[in-house]
Structure formats: structure tokens, C-alpha cells
Amino acid sequence: MTASFPFSDSIANTLTIYDSEAVQRIRADLGVVYTSLPKSAQELLDGVASCSPYLRRLMLRRKDALPKLFAEPLSRAVENATTLARSAAQQDDADIQMRVLRNAKDSAALSIALGDIAGAMSVMEAAEALSVFADAVVEGALASAVKRSPLESETGIAVLAMGKHGACELNYSSDIDLIVLFDPERMQITDRLEAQKHAVAVTRDLVNLLQMQTGDGYVFRTDLRLRPDPGFTAPAVSVRAAETYYEAYGQNWERMAYIKARPCAGDKEMGHAFLATLRPFVWRKYLDYAAIEDVHAVKRQMHSAKGGGEIAFEGHDIKLGRGGIREIEFYAQTQQLILGGKDEGLRQRQTLKALAALKTAEHISDDAWAILSSAYQHLRHVEHRLQMINDEQTHRLPVTEGDIQRVASFSGADSVGDFRRNLLKAFDSVAQNYDTLFEMSEAEESQPGPLVFTGVEGHPATLDTLSGMGFNRPQDVSAAIRRWHTGAMRATRTERARVLLTKLVPPLLTALAKANEPDEAFFAFEKFLSGLPSGVQVFSLLLNNIEVFDTLIRIMTISPYLGREFSKQLNLVESLLDQNWSAPLRDVNEYAKECDEIIAKAVSYEASLNAARRWAGEQKFPVTSRLAIGLIAHAEASAHYTAIANAAISALANAAAVEMEKMHGRINGDFVVIALGRLGSGEMTATSDVDLMFVYDAPSDAMSDGERSLGAVEYYTRLVRRVVTALSAATEEGALYEVDMQLRPSGKAGPAAVGLPAFRRYYEEDAWIWEVMALVKSRVIGPRNGLAIAIEDEIESILTRKRRRQEVAQAVMEMRERLATAKPGSGPWDIKNISGGLIDIAFLCQHLSLVTAFSLGRAPRPVGKAINWFAQAGELAQEETAMLQKAHALFEAVLQAGRAATGEVFSPEKAGEALCARMASVCGEESIDDAASVLIELQSKVARLFVAKLSQGCGR
Structure with missing residues (x-):
């Protein structure tokens, strides 16, 4: 870049006039400013105004600055713009900060564009100047955001520049790719969640300052999607989480992205330290020929998605299309990944420097280096001109004759024909070299090194x-x-x-x-x-x-x-x-119809049992796998598990009923399935069993009309056994659900199928309080008939009877003590059975449900909703509600994730590091010990509240 003499002395204007009317308008609009400029500057402005509406508007907005711009070295104008951008934080008001940043952007955009067009700087010098200015803007915006936050400084927050920004190769209207990292320790914040909250708030403010469209325009469109797992992580990611992600799940394309990464703002020392930890991830010690195949696959997908598989001219994408900029970048970066682990000289961020290093190391020929380097600069030159026309992030050549003429004129071509020929020559030469690289690489052995597994000892x-x-x-x-x-x-x-x-x-x-x-x-x-x-x-x-x-x-x-x-x-x-891991799970309302259709297609009853098991397993798998690795929340998972169970139970109950009719005929009566426990409340886990109760209603003298006629009691008893077998028997596809019927009237001693009169009589005369507690979560699954409505009304009546608090509280406490004796919690991770765990929260809600339903009506079945219900009714104080909701949400998350991971109670002692890290993250902690401490503290609070509430109810 020229630095020692006035900008006007270095102008080598090669533009031809495209729009003569635009030239006349700019002369008139600039007036005396135009006439005061040197002849070379006037000719430059004529050509620019002729080709670029955006730069014409920018020149008018900053016309008073034009004389000074041409009178001083160009470098000073760029330096002034960067200084102005960094000064934004000196202002207290966000609107003023935005204005400062946007004014700086206008100044930089105009001076760099004119310098690039005039030949005062090369195209790559212009890209570097844009990148340096982007650094200053991010620094200024970050400092402004931190100033408005509770943080005292930027220490502990680092911003990484990625992509072309990181390589100092920004195109003229580029967006910028950033990754924001934070370290609670360097921020001197002991609570990781609090540190994350502040870092995320600062990041959002930073992005807002940069890309919000105001009356003064915007600065840079900002993209945070290169951060680890962007669909499921916050805008700012902790250093520890990022390191863990790349160690466990980092992909080849992410390795490639980090070739260009560098700290650009904030705590740069922390940023450099982070990148140092990633060196083994990016630069492998062995020759990773799998990487080149991976990149080739990505490139083929890109051609397919963008329609860029063939070389064209009109409408061709000079970045992503065949023979375009991206192929040159991939050509260099792929070999950097393969060879850079052993040759540090190849670890260059900039594309031209990477190509030169490959040539020096004799990995590419002098001809390939010369062709690709020249094509890269030519394509970047045209890319800048395309974007300067209207400040658009475009890479496509125009399709109309007039627009092609504009770009050709703006690019300094002697004619449209020359412009076309030169571009097509560049595309062809890039494509040929790119194809040659992959033809060579595909002949290599795609393995990391010697792998011999013969003999009796390790090779x-x-x-x-x-x-x-x-x-x-x-x-x-x-x-x-x-x-x-x-x-x-x-x-x-x-x-x-x-x-x-x-x-x-x-x-x-x-x-x-x-x-x-x-x-x-x-x-x-x-x-x-x-x-x-x-x-x-x-x-x-x-x-x-x-x-x-x-x-x-x-x-x-x-x-x-x-x-x-x-x-x-x-x-x-x-x-x-x-599996499309980024796509949402299917609608829960679709399961029932699909399951019915699958079972209907089965050629036999036995085949329907296998079909149901296979279907349920396939439906639960995407739920469980996403839950296990943290792609969905526990509440979403439980809704799907419950919907799958509803569908399977209803479909198999219907199939069993049809089979009964084949063997024994029809009977004058109705039959329903009642769900209790987690199935009833819609809170099932990956391995939940199903608590069921079966009720029928038929005249006492009813007989089925088949050849092997049965009375009502025996008919429905056999039907229930058939349904239970259909659900729980181990066929060649395994078992579907373990069925628990202990909550039916009289428990194990009671009949499998209960008649409606007996059901009413039992809950009026014989039921224990704990048996009525079980009805709090009850729900009729089906079939939908008159009996279903009658049962729902009867359960409503049972639950809303007036009860004495003391009696209910005493019964609940006795039942809890019996459970604690029979199945004591094994530790803080036994989140269901431990004192102060999920059973205590559920029992507390069931107690409140039974003693308030007479006046308040039936409480919601799900525990989380029930807690809010009782809070609104004044049964729980605000602080009690907050604690219970926090505990219940965390305990449910631990239970759901633990079941999805192990199928049983999670035990850190039996789990590997990856699973422990996952369970710690469920608790919002970085270590499993810290997570256990959080659980123990909450369990202690729940246990104290449970005892206090029940003791108060008992009058103790």
C-alpha cells in the first residue's frame, strides 16, 4: 500500500465509462469539491460513479472528506477509519456507538474501494486492509458491549476471526465469521452459569452493534455458526466446552476452518492459548488421507446444492462454482491438512502464502503455483467489483448483456470479449488443477498409517x-x-x-x-x-x-x-x-395413526406383536439417541416416549380384542385401559415400564356370542391377560413394555379386569389413601367409548372428595417411609428414590391434590404443572415454588438422560469419561463431582420442605 506520497499521485485509472449520465450527476452533485480535485482523481470518480451506485452514494455522503483523502497517503485514511472504530467505546450511548462504527465503516469502505480501483493497492492488499478494519470494528464493538455489561473488562472473553477474516482476506462486502469464547476463571466469576450469562449478553450486544440496520446502515453482517455445535450451543462458548467438543466430535471441515483462525479482539492471550490447545486437532501427526476424501465429498455436495458442477459464464458463481475461488482454497487447505502435521512451514492462513509454501516444499509444481496464484488474484479482483456495485454479498456473474458490460468496465477490461475469455480461462485452469489433485489423492491408501493385526503380538x-x-x-x-x-x-x-x-x-x-x-x-x-x-x-x-x-x-x-x-x-x-440430526422430531400426533396402520398390515396376530415391537423400537431410537447426546430436552423426549406408548398400547389392545372376538365372539360390554404413573402423567423415560389398570362394564349375565362362549368376568379377564401378554411377552423382536398392574384395586390380590360397579365400590369403601394417590396421574388411554367417559367422571369424583389434611398427610408419610425402607436411594444420582428426590416431589403434589381438589378441582397430572397450580392456589410460597420447579426440572433431566444413557440408575463409578461429562453438563456443571454437589444440595432442600409440609398437615 502506498504510504509516503498523496493518494492522487498513485492513481492508475483503467476504468471505462459505463453510464455517462451517472458521470454528469456526480460532477454536478459534488460541485466545487469535484473541480478542486486533481485530474487523476476526477477521472477515477467518473469511472467509479459510472459503474457503482453504492460508491456514488458513498462519495456524496462523504464529499467533504474527498479532498483530504486524495491529498494524503491512502494508508492514513485507513488508519483514521480504524482509529475511529476503536474509539466507539468512548461513547456511553449505544446509538452513538453505532453511529461511530458506521461512520468508520463508510470511511474505510470508500477509501479502500478507491485505492483498490485506482491500483494504489493490490486486490489482496485491499482484502488485508478490510480485515484490519474489521478487527478494529470488532474491538470497538466488544469494548462498547463490555462497557454496558456488569463486567469490569474484556479479560476472559476472546473473539476469534475465522474464514477470510481470520486469513486477512475479506472480500469487499463480506460478512465476518466469529467465534466468541469465555473462561469463567479469567473472568474471575466462580459461577459458570453466571459467566456464561454475561458472555452471551456481551456477544449478542456485539453482534447487534455490528449488523443492526440503522439510518446510517450497518457495519458487518456477523456469523457465529462456525462455533462448536452451533445449533445447540449458546452464542458464546466456554473454552472448556469448546475443547471438549473438538476433542470428541471435531470434523475435518472444522480442522480446515481453524487453519485460518486467529484472535482478533478481547482477551487475545486467551485466544492464542486456546488455538495452541487445538494444534493437535488441526495438525495431525499422521498423513490423514481420509481428510482429502472428506473435502472432496463436501465439494461434490456443494456443486449439487449450488448448481455449480459445470463451468459457465452468465450467472456463474465465481466463489462456489466450478473452477472458482473455493476450489483454489480447498486445493491449498486439503494439502495443508494432510501435510501440515509434519511440516510447520505449510501452516499458513492466507491462500497465496499457502500455495507458495506448497511450491517451496515441492508438493505442487511451479506451473500449478503460478496458474492458481494468478487465477486467485484475478477472481478476487472480479469478486470485489461485483460486490462494490451495490454493496451486496454476491459472487454470481450477471446474466444480462448490460450488467455484464458494467462489470467488465468496472474490472478494467478492454472489452466484454476479453473479460469473458480471461474469466473462462481462469475457471478452466483452476478446475483442471483441482481435478488432478483429487485424482492423485484418491490413489493413495486411505488410512492413517501402518495397521497390521496378524501374529500373536502387536506390530x-x-x-x-x-x-x-x-x-x-x-x-x-x-x-x-x-x-x-x-x-x-x-x-x-x-x-x-x-x-x-x-x-x-x-x-x-x-x-x-x-x-x-x-x-x-x-x-x-x-x-x-x-x-x-x-x-x-x-x-x-x-x-x-x-x-x-x-x-x-x-x-x-x-x-x-x-x-x-x-x-x-x-x-x-x-x-x-x-437420521437428519438437525431436523426436529416428528409430530407426536402422528404416532397413533402410523402404529394402527402397521399393525393392520400384519398377516397374523403374532406378526402384529412383532411389528409393534419393531415399530416402537424404531420410533424410540431417534428420541433416545438425541436425548443421550443432548440434542433435545427431557420434556420433549418424555412427550414422545408417552405418545409412542399410547399408540402401541392402544393398537395392541385393539388387536387383542379382535383376536378375542375371533376365538370367543363378541360380548355386550365395554372395556378401557387406564394409564397410571409416568404413562398417565405423560412423563415416560426411555426405559419406563407401564402402570395399567383395566376396567370393563357388562351386564352380569352377558355371554359372548362365539362358539366357545364366555361370561363377562372370564371374557374380560382373558382379554386383559392377552393385552398384557401382547405388551410384555418376549417375541423374536423382544419385549415391548414391562407391565405393572399393582395399582389396580386390591393390587396383586385383585382381579386382572375390574368391573365398573366393583371399581366404584372399591374406591368408595376399601381404597387406601395411597391407592387414591395413584389416581392423581391416571388417564384413560382408550378405547374412546361410553365407559371411558364414565371412568373419567368417576375418577374426577373420587379425587375431588373432601378429605382431612391430617389423615392424608399421615398416610402419605407412612407410604413414603415404606418405600424408603423397601427401596432406599443409592446416592444422589438415584434421583427417583433418594430422600428429597422425585418421589418426594410427586408425593407432595399428590398430597396437595387430595386435600385441595374439593375446592380447587383436579390438579394437572404432570408434576411441573401441578407445582404451578398449587403455587397459584396459595398452597406453596413463591420461594418454595421456585425451589421445587428448579429441583424437579433438574431431577427430571438427570433421570431422562441417565435412562437414555444406561437404561438404569446412572452411576459415575461405572461410567466412562464421555458419559460423565454428558451427565455433568445436564446439571450445568463441568465436573461430575460438582454436579453431584448440586444434586445433594437440592435434594436436601426438597427433603426439608417435604417433611415440613407433611408435618404441618399432620399437625406436628
């Missing part, structure tokens, strides 16, 4: 490879794989399975190496293999769909329960292919 080179991949127990991993090859498990007993396994091991190990704990992930996969009856089907599936590996390993590492389910139901592995 030294293989052990080195495994260690380099991150395995801490390479000897054990090698020994296990050698056992697989010997056919030591059912899945590898056939020669075909072992041949497939040999091909499968390299991509498998590559996928395992991405896990947070590769050894743990490996042995989780081995456990999965050991449960397979045969390996050929699964090995073939995985070989043809390598992309499934990462998801499969991630799920099995966090969820041993799903690992066991994969082994039992191979169709679940196949279902991974159909």
Missing part, C-alpha cells in the same frame, strides 16, 4: 500408529482387533465377515480417534460387536456408509444402553442412515 508400527491417533492403550486395542480377526466372537466367525472387517478397521479407528476418549469408545464398540449374532450385514452396511461411524461411535460412547439396543436390533443401525 510395532501399528502400535505407533494407534498411539499417534490418540489411543492410550494401543496394546489392548491391537490385541482386541487380532481377536476379532481370529473369529473369537460370533460376528467374525465367517470368512466373509473377517474380509469385511479387514476393510472396516482403518475407517473405524479413524472414527474412534475423534472420540473424547478413543479407548473408551473402542471398547464400547467391541461390546457392541460381541452382542451381534452375525457381522456380515452390519459390516457391509458400515462399509457402504462410512459417515455413519462418527454418529454410531458418539452414541455408543455416551449411551451403553443404546449400544446394547444396537446389538439386539440391527435395524436401528440401519436407521442411522435416515
Whole structure:
């Protein structure tokens, strides 16, 4: 960039006039300012105004600054703009801060554009100037945001520039890609959630300052989507969480993104330290030829999505299209990923420097370097002109003759023909070099290094490879794989399975190496293999769909329960292919109809049982897998589990009824299924059993009309047994649900099917308080008939009877003591049974429900809603409500996540690090010990409140 003499002295104007009327208008509008400028500056402004409506408007807005701009070195104008941007935080008012930033943007945009067009700076110097200005803007906006926050300084908050911003290669109308990180310790905030709250607030304010459209325009469109797991993380991510994510789930495209990353604002020392921790993630020690195949697949997808697979001219995308800028960047970055682990000289952020380093290291030819470097600068030149026309983030060439003429004139081409020929030549040369690279790479062996699993001892080179991949127990991993090859498990007993396994091991190990704990992930996969009856089907599936590996390993590492389910139901592995992890789950209202249709298609009753089991497993899998890895909340999961159970139970009850009619005919009567417990309240988990009660209504002398006629009692008793068997029997597809009927009248001693008169009589005369408590969550599943309405009315009547608080409280406390004796909680993670856990909260709500329903009506079934109900009724104080809601939400989240991960009570002692990290994150903590402390504190508060409320009810 010229720095020692006036800008006007360096103008080499090559523009031709496109719009002569625009030239006349700019001369008239600028008036004496125009005539006071040097001849070279006047010619430059004529050409710019002719081609760019945006720059014409900018020149008019800043016409008073034009004489000074051309009288001084261009570098001074850029420096003044950056200084102004950094000064925004000196203002107290947000509107004034925005105005300062936007004025700085106008100044920088005009001076850099004119310098670029005039030839006072090269296209890449202009890109660097734009990037330096972007740094200043982010610094100014961050300082302004921090100033309005409770934070004392920017310490502990680092902003990383990514993409072209990070490489100092911004295009003229580019958005900027940022990642905002925070460190509670450096912020000197002990509460991680509080630190996150402040960091997120500052980030949102930062983005608002930059991209809000005001009367003065905007500064930069800001994109935060390159942060870890952007669909499910806050705008600001803790350093610890980011490191954990990249260690466990980082993808090749994210490695590529971090080639260009650099700290641009805030706590830069922290930013540099973070990037240092990611060096092993970005720069692998071994030659990662899987990376180049991954990039090639991404590029093919991009062509498909953007329509850029063929070289064109009119409407061609010079960035993403064939032979475009992105192919040059991929050409360099792919080889950087492959070779940069061993050659630090290749670790260059800027594309031209990366190409030069590759040439110096003799990884590309002098011709390839010259062709690609020249094409890159030419395409970036045209890209800037396209965007300068209307300040639009566009990369597409125009399609109309007039618009093509404008761009050709603006680009300094002698003619449209020359402009077309030069661009097509650049596209062709880039595409040829790009294709040659991938043809070469695809001939390479796609594995990380020597992998030999023969003999009785581990191969030294293989052990080195495994260690380099991150395995801490390479000897054990090698020994296990050698056992697989010997056919030591059912899945590898056939020669075909072992041949497939040999091909499968390299991509498998590559996928395992991405896990947070590769050894743990490996042995989780081995456990999965050991449960397979045969390996050929699964090995073939995985070989043809390598992309499934990462998801499969991630799920099995966090969820041993799903690992066991994969082994039992191979169709679940196949279902991974159909998963769109970013898409929402299906509508819960769709389950019932689909289940009915599937069972209706079954060729026999036995086939319908298998169909229901297979269907339910396939429906629960996307829910459980998303819940296990934290993609959905526990409340959403429980709603789906309940809807799936509703659908399966209703469909199989109907199927059982049809089967009864085939064998014994029809009977004059109605029959309903009542759900209790978690099924009744809609709070089921991945492994919940179903609490059911069956009631029928038929004349005492009713007889079925079949050849093997039965009376009502025997008919409905057999029907209930058939329904229970349909749900709980282990067929070739396994069991569907474990059915618990102990909450029916008289419990185990009572009849399986209860007649309506007996049902009424029992709850009027014989029911214990705890049995009435069970009705608080009750719900009629179906079928919808007259009996269903009568039962709902009867339950309403039972629950809303007037009761003495003392009597109810005493019964509830006795029941809780009996449960505590029979099944005491095993620790803070036994969130259901532990004192102060979910049972205490549920019992407290059931107690309040029974003593207030006479005056308030029936309380909601779900516990969370019931707590709010009683708070509004004045039964719970504000602080009691807040504590109960917090405890209930956290306990439910722990229960749901624990069941999805283990199928039982979560135990840190039995869990690996990945699962412990997941459960800690459910509690909002970074360590499992801190999470346990949070649970213990809340359980203590709940236990004290439970005792206080029940003792108060007992009059103690």
C-alpha cells in the first residue's frame, strides 16, 4: 500500500465509462469539491460513479472528506477509519456507538474501494486492509458491549476471526465469521452459569452493534455458526466446552476452518492459548488421507446444492462454482491438512502464502503455483467489483448483456470479449488443477498409517500408529482387533465377515480417534460387536456408509444402553442412515395413526406383536439417541416416549380384542385401559415400564356370542391377560413394555379386569389413601367409548372428595417411609428414590391434590404443572415454588438422560469419561463431582420442605 506520497499521485485509472449520465450527476452533485480535485482523481470518480451506485452514494455522503483523502497517503485514511472504530467505546450511548462504527465503516469502505480501483493497492492488499478494519470494528464493538455489561473488562472473553477474516482476506462486502469464547476463571466469576450469562449478553450486544440496520446502515453482517455445535450451543462458548467438543466430535471441515483462525479482539492471550490447545486437532501427526476424501465429498455436495458442477459464464458463481475461488482454497487447505502435521512451514492462513509454501516444499509444481496464484488474484479482483456495485454479498456473474458490460468496465477490461475469455480461462485452469489433485489423492491408501493385526503380538508400527491417533492403550486395542480377526466372537466367525472387517478397521479407528476418549469408545464398540449374532450385514452396511461411524461411535460412547439396543436390533443401525440430526422430531400426533396402520398390515396376530415391537423400537431410537447426546430436552423426549406408548398400547389392545372376538365372539360390554404413573402423567423415560389398570362394564349375565362362549368376568379377564401378554411377552423382536398392574384395586390380590360397579365400590369403601394417590396421574388411554367417559367422571369424583389434611398427610408419610425402607436411594444420582428426590416431589403434589381438589378441582397430572397450580392456589410460597420447579426440572433431566444413557440408575463409578461429562453438563456443571454437589444440595432442600409440609398437615 502506498504510504509516503498523496493518494492522487498513485492513481492508475483503467476504468471505462459505463453510464455517462451517472458521470454528469456526480460532477454536478459534488460541485466545487469535484473541480478542486486533481485530474487523476476526477477521472477515477467518473469511472467509479459510472459503474457503482453504492460508491456514488458513498462519495456524496462523504464529499467533504474527498479532498483530504486524495491529498494524503491512502494508508492514513485507513488508519483514521480504524482509529475511529476503536474509539466507539468512548461513547456511553449505544446509538452513538453505532453511529461511530458506521461512520468508520463508510470511511474505510470508500477509501479502500478507491485505492483498490485506482491500483494504489493490490486486490489482496485491499482484502488485508478490510480485515484490519474489521478487527478494529470488532474491538470497538466488544469494548462498547463490555462497557454496558456488569463486567469490569474484556479479560476472559476472546473473539476469534475465522474464514477470510481470520486469513486477512475479506472480500469487499463480506460478512465476518466469529467465534466468541469465555473462561469463567479469567473472568474471575466462580459461577459458570453466571459467566456464561454475561458472555452471551456481551456477544449478542456485539453482534447487534455490528449488523443492526440503522439510518446510517450497518457495519458487518456477523456469523457465529462456525462455533462448536452451533445449533445447540449458546452464542458464546466456554473454552472448556469448546475443547471438549473438538476433542470428541471435531470434523475435518472444522480442522480446515481453524487453519485460518486467529484472535482478533478481547482477551487475545486467551485466544492464542486456546488455538495452541487445538494444534493437535488441526495438525495431525499422521498423513490423514481420509481428510482429502472428506473435502472432496463436501465439494461434490456443494456443486449439487449450488448448481455449480459445470463451468459457465452468465450467472456463474465465481466463489462456489466450478473452477472458482473455493476450489483454489480447498486445493491449498486439503494439502495443508494432510501435510501440515509434519511440516510447520505449510501452516499458513492466507491462500497465496499457502500455495507458495506448497511450491517451496515441492508438493505442487511451479506451473500449478503460478496458474492458481494468478487465477486467485484475478477472481478476487472480479469478486470485489461485483460486490462494490451495490454493496451486496454476491459472487454470481450477471446474466444480462448490460450488467455484464458494467462489470467488465468496472474490472478494467478492454472489452466484454476479453473479460469473458480471461474469466473462462481462469475457471478452466483452476478446475483442471483441482481435478488432478483429487485424482492423485484418491490413489493413495486411505488410512492413517501402518495397521497390521496378524501374529500373536502387536506390530510395532501399528502400535505407533494407534498411539499417534490418540489411543492410550494401543496394546489392548491391537490385541482386541487380532481377536476379532481370529473369529473369537460370533460376528467374525465367517470368512466373509473377517474380509469385511479387514476393510472396516482403518475407517473405524479413524472414527474412534475423534472420540473424547478413543479407548473408551473402542471398547464400547467391541461390546457392541460381541452382542451381534452375525457381522456380515452390519459390516457391509458400515462399509457402504462410512459417515455413519462418527454418529454410531458418539452414541455408543455416551449411551451403553443404546449400544446394547444396537446389538439386539440391527435395524436401528440401519436407521442411522435416515437420521437428519438437525431436523426436529416428528409430530407426536402422528404416532397413533402410523402404529394402527402397521399393525393392520400384519398377516397374523403374532406378526402384529412383532411389528409393534419393531415399530416402537424404531420410533424410540431417534428420541433416545438425541436425548443421550443432548440434542433435545427431557420434556420433549418424555412427550414422545408417552405418545409412542399410547399408540402401541392402544393398537395392541385393539388387536387383542379382535383376536378375542375371533376365538370367543363378541360380548355386550365395554372395556378401557387406564394409564397410571409416568404413562398417565405423560412423563415416560426411555426405559419406563407401564402402570395399567383395566376396567370393563357388562351386564352380569352377558355371554359372548362365539362358539366357545364366555361370561363377562372370564371374557374380560382373558382379554386383559392377552393385552398384557401382547405388551410384555418376549417375541423374536423382544419385549415391548414391562407391565405393572399393582395399582389396580386390591393390587396383586385383585382381579386382572375390574368391573365398573366393583371399581366404584372399591374406591368408595376399601381404597387406601395411597391407592387414591395413584389416581392423581391416571388417564384413560382408550378405547374412546361410553365407559371411558364414565371412568373419567368417576375418577374426577373420587379425587375431588373432601378429605382431612391430617389423615392424608399421615398416610402419605407412612407410604413414603415404606418405600424408603423397601427401596432406599443409592446416592444422589438415584434421583427417583433418594430422600428429597422425585418421589418426594410427586408425593407432595399428590398430597396437595387430595386435600385441595374439593375446592380447587383436579390438579394437572404432570408434576411441573401441578407445582404451578398449587403455587397459584396459595398452597406453596413463591420461594418454595421456585425451589421445587428448579429441583424437579433438574431431577427430571438427570433421570431422562441417565435412562437414555444406561437404561438404569446412572452411576459415575461405572461410567466412562464421555458419559460423565454428558451427565455433568445436564446439571450445568463441568465436573461430575460438582454436579453431584448440586444434586445433594437440592435434594436436601426438597427433603426439608417435604417433611415440613407433611408435618404441618399432620399437625406436628
